[in-house]
Amino acid sequence: MIETIRNKAKEWLEKNDGGCVIGYERASDGMTARPVFIYKPYMVGSLIFDETCVHNLSKYLLNRRGLKTAIVVKPCDSRGINLLINEHQLDRESIYVIGVVCPGMKDAHFGRIEDRPLSKCRVCLHHTPAVYDVLVGEPQPETASRDYSDVARIEGISIHERNAFWKEQFERCIRCYGCRQVCAGCYCQECFVDELDPLWVGIRSGPEDNWIWNIGRAFHLSARCIGCGECERVCPVGIPLMLANRKLEKESADLFDFEPGMDAGTAPPFATFLKEETLEKVE
Amino acid sequence: MELTYEPRIVGFLCNWCSYAGADLAGTSRTNYPANIRIIRVPCSGRVDPLFIVKAFQLGADGVLVAGCHPGDCHYSDGNYHTRRRVGLLRPFLDYLGLDKARLRLEWVSASEGKRFSEVVSSFTDTLIKMGPRSS
Amino acid sequence: MNRIIVDNNLRSWLKELAEKYTLVAPVTSDGVTLFKHVKGSQVDSLDLQYSNTAVSPKGCFFPLSETMFSIGSDGVNVIAPVSTDREVVIFGIHPCDAAGIALIDRVFLAEPTDTHYKEKRDRTILIGLACNAPSPECFCPSVGGGPANPMYLDILLTQTSAGYIVQATTGKGKELTPAARMEEKDIPLPPPPHVTPVPLEGVSEMMRRNFDSPYWDRVADRCLHCNICSYVCPCCYCFDIRDYMGKDKIDRVRSWESCQSAGFTMIAGGHDPRPTKGARLRQRWYHKLLYFPELFGDIKCTGCGRCVRSCPVNIDIREIITDVQKLNV
Ligand code: SF4
Ligand code: SF4
Ligand code: SF4
Ligand code: FES
Numbered sequence: 001m002i003e004t005i006r007n008k009a010k011e012w013l014e015k016n017d018g019g020c021v022i023g024y025e026r027a028s029d030g031m032t033a034r035p036v037f038i039y040k041p042y043m044v045g046s047l048i049f050d051e052t053c054v055h056n057l058s059k060y061l062l063n064r065r066g067l068k069t070a071i072v073v074k075p076c077d078s079r080g081i082n083l084l085i086n087e088h089q090l091d092r093e094s095i096y097v098i099g100v101v102c103p104g105m106k107d108a109h110f111g112r113i114e115d116r117p118l119s120k121c122r123v124c125l126h127h128t129p130a131v132y133d134v135l136v137g138e139p140q141p142e143t144a145s146r147d148y149s150d151v152a153r154i155e156g157i158s159i160h161e162r163n164a165f166w167k168e169q170f171e172r173c174i175r176c177y178g179c180r181q182v183c184a185g186c187y188c189q190e191c192f193v194d195e196l197d198p199l200w201v202g203i204r205s206g207p208e209d210n211w212i213w214n215i216g217r218a219f220h221l222s223a224r225c226i227g228c229g230e231c232e233r234v235c236p237v238g239i240p241l242m243l244a245n246r247k248l249e250k251e252s253a254d255l256f257d258f259e260p261g262m263d264a265g266t267a268p269p270f271a272t273f274l275k276e277e278t279l280e281k282v283e
Numbered sequence: 284m285e286l287t288y289e290p291r292i293v294g295f296l297c298n299w300c301s302y303a304g305a306d307l308a309g310t311s312r313t314n315y316p317a318n319i320r321i322i323r324v325p326c327s328g329r330v331d332p333l334f335i336v337k338a339f340q341l342g343a344d345g346v347l348v349a350g351c352h353p354g355d356c357h358y359s360d361g362n363y364h365t366r367r368r369v370g371l372l373r374p375f376l377d378y379l380g381l382d383k384a385r386l387r388l389e390w391v392s393a394s395e396g397k398r399f400s401e402v403v404s405s406f407t408d409t410l411i412k413m414g415p416r417s418s
Numbered sequence: 419m420n421r422i423i424v425d426n427n428l429r430s431w432l433k434e435l436a437e438k439y440t441l442v443a444p445v446t447s448d449g450v451t452l453f454k455h456v457k458g459s460q461v462d463s464l465d466l467q468y469s470n471t472a473v474s475p476k477g478c479f480f481p482l483s484e485t486m487f488s489i490g491s492d493g494v495n496v497i498a499p500v501s502t503d504r505e506v507v508i509f510g511i512h513p514c515d516a517a518g519i520a521l522i523d524r525v526f527l528a529e530p531t532d533t534h535y536k537e538k539r540d541r542t543i544l545i546g547l548a549c550n551a552p553s554p555e556c557f558c559p560s561v562g563g564g565p566a567n568p569m570y571l572d573i574l575l576t577q578t579s580a581g582y583i584v585q586a587t588t589g590k591g592k593e594l595t596p597a598a599r600m601e602e603k604d605i606p607l608p609p610p611p612h613v614t615p616v617p618l619e620g621v622s623e624m625m626r627r628n629f630d631s632p633y634w635d636r637v638a639d640r641c642l643h644c645n646i647c648s649y650v651c652p653c654c655y656c657f658d659i660r661d662y663m664g665k666d667k668i669d670r671v672r673s674w675e676s677c678q679s680a681g682f683t684m685i686a687g688g689h690d691p692r693p694t695k696g697a698r699l700r701q702r703w704y705h706k707l708l709y710f711p712e713l714f715g716d717i718k719c720t721g722c723g724r725c726v727r728s729c730p731v732n733i734d735i736r737e738i739i740t741d742v743q744k745l746n747v
Binding site: 027028029032034035036037055059060063109110111169172174175176177178180181182194196199202203204205206209230233234236237238240 | 448450452472473482483553554555636639640642643644645649650658671673674675676679681695726727728729730731732734736737
Binding site: 151155163165200208218 | 332333336337340353354360363364366367368370371372374375376377378379380381382417
């Protein structure tokens with residue numbers, strides 16, 4: 001598998017002078033992976049692919065708009081590419097997608113690989129990339145049944161308990177915006193949280209400001225979040241951000257029958273509507 | 284003696300229908316509760332979900348978004364988009380612990396002064412029954 | 419001979435301290451360890467074996483957000499923030515984090531003094547806990563510290579099988595030690611645990627020579643500019659200030675900011691002296707490894723390993739230090 005990735009990367013670099021391959025290399029802990037940018041064919045030897053390649057590299061494509069780029073993606077990450085093309089942020093022609101059939105990732109953090117799947121992989125449905133120029137591995141069947149038991153657990157507690165639960169979670173947010181920076185869907189020129197006039201949120205941190213920041217972030221990604229789980233992975237204080245995102249994912253699948261990033265053409269729910277929908281239906 | 288609780292409602296009303304409807308309620312001397320503070324917006328489609336969340340952050344007990352009936356939007360589509368946004372925001376806020384009954388979307392035309400008054404009265408009653416927000 | 423306090427006595431002492439002082443200690447919930455205000459009733463469940471907290475305790479003196487002052491609705495009346503004179507005891511702080519506070523002291527306590535910082539600093543007592551579970555990414559001895567270093571603390575406790583050895587280093591610390599709860603015992607200080615060193619020799623000089631190296635752009639390729647490294651760090655101290663309009667007053671609020679974020683150096687008129695990813699990433703390392711040492715003589719890092727552990731894309735200060743020494747000028 002890794003030899004195929006390296007060969008494809010090398011071939012592509014040889015043909016595309018000035019291009020860059022974004023993939024994974026071994027991290028400084030000697031056991032997990034980190035993103036790598038490869039500019040020269042002779043450097044492809046450092047590319048790796050294993051169960052610690054948790055990062056979604058598609059965000060980096062935004063730093064290379066208009067530049068020739070090849071990228072290694074897992075199925076969930078590949079949806080980020082579709083999302084960005086669909087939202088007119090990327091030009092399909094300038095990117096070469098090396099799609100990898102995903103074996104499922106381990107819960108890997110710096111210096112430690114837990115012997116359990118990464119939480120997003122437990123509920124993952126698609127094991128073959130949604131977009132690719134070259135596919136590495138044999139296509140795998142989809143997982144048919146959705147599992148929203150995590151969301152259902154929160155839905156099942158009383159509204160007061162839910163209120164208290166989320167308050168406690170959001171209260172410890174340090175407003176580093178790591179969740180935003182890592183997200184492929186977060187590319188606003190000026191994030192609502194950085195706007196000065198009006199000062200919607202600003203940099204002040206506190207229970208109320210954190211509440212509006214965290215809701216604003218999640219809702220801006222409603223029907224857009226591709227479920228790569230990166231926000232939750234990077235959060236330095238362990239806020240279960242996917243638990244919020246997945247509620248929106250579940251609702252938008254039910255209401256609008258839409259799964260973000262599965263293709264680059266279907267109009268996203270908030271860019272379209274059906275005249276005959278009734279409020280009851282969306283209620 | 285029991286203090287009466289007066290909920291505060293922030294109402295985002297579209298200029299072409301609902302605001303005119305509220306105006307009609309006023310000029311025809313139809314009473315409606317003073318609990319609503321009206322913010323006029325060009326179209327219900329102008330209501331960014333952030334406006335709604337911000338109103339709640341600043342202490343609103345309820346938020347009303349009102350626009351033209353489907354098919355009647357001055358900009359033809361604005362209210363269809365609003366319907367989708369509010370439709371998704373309500374269950375989400377509820378999930379985060381803010382009762383979805385505190386956020387309403389209603390269609391009120393320029394000729395429905397009476398309906399506007401009914402909408403505000405029934406929303407106010409609901410909010411009084413629910414009591415002050417705990418969050 | 420050393421003075422020893424056994425676990426039971428330590429906890430009853432802490433409960434007593436919680437009455438009189440605001441007690442802050444590392445608390446683990448939802449799998450995340452953070453310094454938090456604790457009540458006497460929580461003392462029994464404190465975990466004293468923790469490895470470094472997710473975020474450093476610098477927020478006790480330099481909060482994530484603080485109102486510096488407010489202006490009344492008349493636009494004239496200045497309202498000072500409400501402060502308390504209740505003293506604070508931070509318990510369980512590791513030597514590296516105390517060193518971090520000492521580094522920030524150099525900046526905030528130098529003339530003109532940052533009064534908001536000083537006020538909190540003056541009424542705080544630091545009770546340290548020698549670190550007995552350093553992480554593989556820790557390197558405190560390389561930057562002048564050590565897992566059992568009592569410097570910068572008022573009291574240091576070191577765990578042994580017979581209880582905790584108590585070393586009071588400052589007047590404040592000596593006054594606070596609970597004489598009645600301790601016993602003299604012939605138990606020596608255990609050797610500190612091993613921490614892998616990082617060669618720092620001559621790093622500042624190499625930094626000086628390599629400002630224009632393409633190396634910085636290459637490392638920055640993968641940087642997300644997420645601020646996580648600066649926010650978890652015990653000695654990063656940049657901030658930004660905003661005015662928040664309230665109903666009857668305007669608050670001037672200062673909050674953490676970071677050289678890594680895109681708008682940080684943007685000035686009026688839209689010019690940004692650090693416009694590229696590489697320039698932003700480079701700043702953090704130059705501040706730590708060159709500018710601060712030029713001004714104050716020491717590297718601005720305590721070797722706590724937090725940025726190494728928390729960086730989502732593995733930008734590792736130890737690797738930067740080693741790489742920079744190998745760069746060709
Ligand atoms: S990554 Fe976590 S701590 Fe940072 S802003 Fe996002 S939710 Fe808050
Ligand atoms: S070095 Fe790492 S933690 Fe720091 S801003 Fe870059 S990606 Fe974030
Ligand atoms: S630079 Fe990194 S290792 Fe050094 S004190 Fe800051 S967080 Fe700790
Ligand atoms: S103008 Fe009334 S809803 Fe658009």
